[in-house]
Amino acid sequence: MNADFLGWLSAALLLLGGVIGLVGAIGVLRLPDCYTRMHSASKAGALGAALVLAGVAAASSGGFALAALFALVVLLATAPLAAHAMARAAHRAGITPVTGPLGDALAEDGEKERPRP
Numbered sequence: 001m002n003a004d005f006l007g008w009l010s011a012a013l014l015l016l017g018g019v020i021g022l023v024g025a026i027g028v029l030r031l032p033d034c035y036t037r038m039h040s041a042s043k044a045g046a047l048g049a050a051l052v053l054a055g056v057a058a059a060s061s062g063g064f065a066l067a068a069l070f071a072l073v074v075l076l077a078t079a080p081l082a083a084h085a086m087a088r089a090a091h092r093a094g095i096t097p098v099t100g101p102l103g104d105a106l107a108e109d110g111e112k113e114r115p116r117p
Contacts, residue, residue: 003061010059017051020044033098035087042083049075 024044028037050072057068091097097104 006058006061010055013051013055013058017048017053017055019048020051021048024048034090034095035097038083038087038090042079046075046079 021044024040027040027044031037031040053068053072053075057065060068091107096107
C-alpha cells in the first residue's frame with residue numbers, strides 16, 4: 001500500500017512539474033519583453049523543477065531524498081537571485097521594458113539617484 005501510494009505521488013509530482021515547466025516555456029515564447037520572459041522562466045522553472053525533484057525523492061523511497069532536497073534548496077535560493085541580477089543588468093544596459101499605464105518606476109528612480117551623461 002505504501003509503495004503504491006509513493007508511486008502515484010511521484011508520478012503526479014513529476015507530471016505536474018512537467019506541466020508547469022511547459023507553461024513557463026510557453027511564457028518565454030509568448031511574452032513581449034525580456035523582463036517578463038525572465039519572470040516566466042525563473043518562477044515557473046523553479047517551481048517545475050522543485051516538483052520534479054520532489055517526485056524523484058518520492059520515487060526513490062528515500063534513497064535520493066537527501067540529495068533531491070539539497071538540490072531543491074540550492075535551486076530555490078539561486079533562481080530568483082539570478083533572474084534579478086539579469087533583469088538589473090538588462091535595465092542598466094538600456095533595454096527598456098514594455099510598460100503599461102504606470103510607466104517604468106525603476107527608470108524614474110535611477111534618474112533621481114544618478115544623472116546620466
